[in-house]
Amino acid sequence: MKRIVGSVTEQEKKEIQQLFERRNGLNELAKILNADNDALYQKLIQDMGETATKFQQWWDCMYEKYKWEKAENGNWEINFNTNEILLVE
Amino acid sequence: MKQNLSVQIVFPSYELPKEYLTVIGQIDHTIITESTTPTLSSKNSIYVHSGLTNLPQFDFLKDLNVVIRCKFSEIIHGGHLIASVFPFVRRLNIVMTDIEVINGEDLDGYNNTLNSLSDVILKEYVRGHFVQTNLLTDRFMLDEMNNCNAGIETITLAPDGKFYICPAFYFDSGDYGLGDSCFNVGDLENGLHIPNIRLYDLEHAPLCRICDAYQCKRCVWLNRKTTYEVNTPSHEQCVITHIERNASRSLLKRIQEKTTLLPNKVIKEINYLDPFDIKPNY
Amino acid sequence: MSQQTIFLPWQEGSAKSITFIVTKDCQLACKYCYLVGKNSKERMPFEIAKGAIDYILHHEEIFPDESVVWEFIGGEPFLEIELIDKICDYLKIEMYRLNHHWFNSYRFSFSTNGINYHEPRVQEFIHKNINHLSIGITIDGTQKKHDLNRIYKGNGKGTYEDVVKNIPLWLRDFPYGGTKVTVSSKDIPYIKDSILHLFSLGIHEVSINCVFENVWQEGDDILFEDQLCDLADEIIDLGLNEDYQCSFFNDQIGKPLDPTLFNQNWCGAGKMLSIDATGNFYPCTRFAQYSLRDKHAWIVGNIYDGIDQNKLRPFLTLDRLTQSPDKCIKCEVASGCAWCQGENYDAADTPTIYQRSTAICKMHKARVRANNYYWNKLHRKLGIEEEKTSKHKESMCSEYNSYC
Known part of the structure; x- marks a missing residue:
């Protein structure tokens, strides 16, 4: 079950959307890059870590700001079209 | 001549047979001829001079209408030669023959040349000789577009008996893309037919x-060559004509300061050189 | 709370569309296909694709768009899946290596006939790039309608059975996948059944349009209107409007357009870029020679010399009024009437993009009449529902609005 528990600003949405896209891009890039291309591979590994951290920080920061309702074993989703935050249980 | 039609006849570089001249003499006309061609001298004639190199040797008769056809680089480096003509003529049109190859680096030079020419024109105006030139003084007199209007107001009849939008479409045999750029729009037998004639119209x-x-002459042939569309000028075309426009504005202000001419005329300041940059976004 | 998940929308509108014409070959010989110059010889060499990518990615200043859609078309693009895979890998690496802003916002897009969608090489590619893919399978509707036009090259056999078997697999990969249906004169009688059939296959979004070419026969508009009205009845009576969309019905179409307010061009040609096997650039694929019947290709540059911006100026300054005849400007039902710049160019009296073809005029008017019928009927139904169960008013309205 999903229900709306809040929303974020357009700017905040853009931040997480960019991180989301970047994370997906890095994951798919990781499937084709290997250690043969050492410099780029190292950059990728570091980038994946940094992006994952920033991703989590965004959610933590937004939760601090908006105090959305949460649930045991639930998770939040963001709708990029409406900027709404949904609680999925 | 009916419907206010006027005829301009482009003479060849050789002498025409007498019977041609007899026929031509029967109608009101203007002669466009190379400056070196032996022909009838007339105040209504327009003399076309190719290049600048032999300009100082040419014996300009007072009050002539002269056209100089030259390359852009000649204008930049030969401004003094052009300037030397102003005191002798009623009107000087300068036609660039290679506007499509201009690059950004030449534009400052063009601006400088126009400023030098402005100095000479200003002197002429102060001494009461109101010489006209398409690059600098036409804009003073205009409150609306004064384009070539080929296809709308003028049409060309070529030696092959066919009509063309303008002489350039007859003489041009280049392929710049989209097929033959030398296309006719009718002939003497079947009459004139200009498909998509509205595209030659300003609106x-x-x-x-x-x-x-x-x-700006808004040369439809050059438009066709550079952008593929007769109604769309190239970036270079727009920038060149705006440099001229802005130089006209400066010259106008200087003339207003030094004389009593055109006291109320205003050319407003603008901050672009290509109207593409201010086109409406619908 | 567990790890957050996020919906997967895509920001259309702010994306540059860059198209690789990877092959001019196709297994099909669709009767309405505008690609008059298809052949099995012209395949894009990887070096040409690489040259195009290098040029584009190194000229970020002329491609400032926030996002990019790398599109692959043919012919049938999946005939060249190995080439495409190599191109996509190169794109990903280069966008990342160059720190290009598009690495954070790109998609790979395909419009396929669906014949070889199930093949291992295609499936492997899909799963490798699943988060960045948009794939549409073209299926025209019922077997009868589909096979009327979409036939195999050579034996002329219909392709429906080979396409429809891949639809469940495709919908598993892309649950929100939509399909594009093209209508020409001969298949008008099958429109209603075809749309309903596509809905029954689980396709929720059907984009549909009449071909822009001058193929329409006397009376086609009346038949077309009848079909759409019948379709409207079925959709509304069965309540399909709540979950399914057919682009024929849109409450924004069929109104006069104020010339001072609505002067934008319809088509995106010129804002897109298309690259062929020789490395030439086009304002859209429809301007490549294999798409044109009567005109010369409109080339705007190549991978070696770059883009000639002057050749794009006519596209970027083109507006509705300048290219439209008076009857379109004054038309009482102008909104939603589409045009294809490539077809306009191909059909024009001179080599110009400034002469709008009006071959579709009577079909648009028929669509508007049926569209009005649809919305009137839906409004009436909603009104009745409202009276019956006022407590549902809010949700019905919300459904109605989201459908618009």
Whole structure:
């Protein structure tokens, strides 16, 4: 079950959307890059870590700001079209 | 001659047979002829001079209408040669033959040349000789577009008996893309037929209709060559004509300071050189 | 709370569309296909694709768009899946290596006939790039309608059975996948059944349009209107409007357009870029020679010399009024009437993009009449529902609005 528990600003949405896209891009890039291309591979590994951290920080920061309702074993989703935050249980 | 039609006849570089001259003499006309061609001298004649190199040797008769056809680089480096003509002529039109190859680096040089020419024109105006030139003084007199209007107001009949939008479409045999750029629009037997004639009209030129570089010839042949569309000027065309427009503005202000001419005329300041940059976003 | 998940929308509108014409070959010989110059010889060499990518990615200043859609078309693009895979890998690496802003916002897009969608090489590619893919399978509707036009090259056999078997697999990969249906004169009688059939296959979004070419016969508009009205009845009576969309019905169409307010061009040609096997650039694929019947290709540059911006100026300054005849400007039902710049160019009296073809005029008017019928009927139904169960008013309205 999903229900709306809040929303974020357009700017905040853009931040997480960019991180989301970047994370997906890095994951798919990781499937084709290997250690043969050492410099780029190292950059990728570091980038994946940094992006994952920033991703989590965004959610933590937004939760601090908006105090959305949460649930045991639930998770939040963001709708990029409406900027709404949904609680999925 | 009916319907206010006027005829301009482009003479060849050789002498025409007498019977041609007899026929031509029967109608009102203007002669366009190379400056070196032996022909009838007339105040209504327009003398076309190719290049600048032998300009000082040419014996300009007072009050002639002269056209100089030359390359852009010649204008930049030969401004003093052009300037030397102003005191002798009624009107000097300068036609660049290679506007499509201009690059950004030449534009400052062009601006400098126009400023030098302005100095000479200003002197002429102060001494009461109101010489005209398409690059600098036409814009003073205009409150709306004064384009070539080929296809709308003028049409060309070529030696092959066919009609063309303008002489350039007859003489041009280049292929710049989209097929033959030498195309006719009718002939003497079947009459004139200009498909998509509205595209030669200002209202159907999205950039030109918002532009106030009124002195621009808006050459439809050059448009076709550079952008594929007769109604769309190239970036270079627009920039060149706006440099001229802005130089006209400066010259106008100097003339107003030094004389009593054109006291109320205003050419407003603008901050672009290509109307493409201010086109409406619908 | 567990790890957050996020919906997967895509920001259309702010994306540059860059198209690789990877092959001019196709297994099909669709009767309405505008690609008059298809052949099995012209395949894009990887070096040409690489040259195009290098040029584009190194000229970020002329491609400032926030996002990019790398599109692959043919012919049938999946005939060249190995080439495409190599191109996509190169794109990903280069966008990342160059720190290009598009690495954070790109998609790979395909419009396929669906014949070889199930093949291992295609499936492997899909799963490798699943988060960045948009794939549409073209299926025209019922077997009868589909096979009327979409036939195999050579034996002329219909392709429906080979396409429809891949639809469940495709919908598993892309649950929100939509399909594009093209209507020409001969298949008008099958429109209603075809749309309903596509809905029954689980396709929720059907984009549909009449071909822009001058193929329409006397009376086609009346038949077309009848079909759409019948379709409207079925959709509304069965309540399909709540979950399914057919682009024929849109409450924004069929109104006069104020010339001072609505002067934008319909088509995106010129804002897109298309690259062929020789490395030439086009304002859209429809301007490549294999798409044109009567005109010369409109080339705007190549991978070696770059883009000639002057050749794009006519596209970027083109507006509705300048290219439209008087009857379109004054038309009482102008909104939603589409045009294809490539077809306009191909059909024009001179080599110009400034002469709008009006071959579709009577079909648009028929669509508007049926569209009005649809919305009137839906409004009436909603009104009745409202009276019956006022407590549902809010949700019905919300459904109605989201459908618009």
